[in-house]
Amino acid sequence: MVLKIDKVGKNIAEKFASKYYSSIGLGIDFTARDLQQKCKEQGLPWEIAKSFEHSAPISNQFIKLSALKSQDIDFELQKNGKTVQKGNSNQMIFNFDQLVAYISRFMTLKTGDLIFTGTPAGVGPVKIGDCLEGYLNGEVLFSFHIK
Numbered sequence: 001m002v003l004k005i006d007k008v009g010k011n012i013a014e015k016f017a018s019k020y021y022s023s024i025g026l027g028i029d030f031t032a033r034d035l036q037q038k039c040k041e042q043g044l045p046w047e048i049a050k051s052f053e054h055s056a057p058i059s060n061q062f063i064k065l066s067a068l069k070s071q072d073i074d075f076e077l078q079k080n081g082k083t084v085q086k087g088n089s090n091q092m093i094f095n096f097d098q099l100v101a102y103i104s105r106f107m108t109l110k111t112g113d114l115i116f117t118g119t120p121a122g123v124g125p126v127k128i129g130d131c132l133e134g135y136l137n138g139e140v141l142f143s144f145h146i147k
Helices: 014-020 032-040 097-104
Strands: 002-006 019-023 073-080 082-088 114-116 131-136 139-145
Touching: 002 097, 014 019, 014 097, 082 097
Parallel strands: none
Antiparallel strands: 002 019, 002 114, 073 082, 073 131, 131 139
């Protein structure tokens, strides 16, 4: 799940964090495992394994949290029609308010910033031609083919 920030904030107290976001979408945080391994073997930082072109696709649509129960949001990723990741916001280690409060201690959050909230079990490889579809409470928020 990807949380969209609505207004500028720094050092946001957890009790006020919900005033800094109002909508959620979906995204994928890809990692180029081959590049990551090479960098690890050479003792180098591996940010290039996370920051390549199109490494973090997001849904075009963001849904207002007021239309959802933020502690009970189902999300799912299908690859070629088969569910490979599935979760619910109630399984998150840190809730949205905790994430916003913590991150804002270290950087100013700005309008339009996106927070990828975490990854459920089921991480696996993709290949050219695979079709990925992301669902939020059963609604398709993205669908694309790996090129």
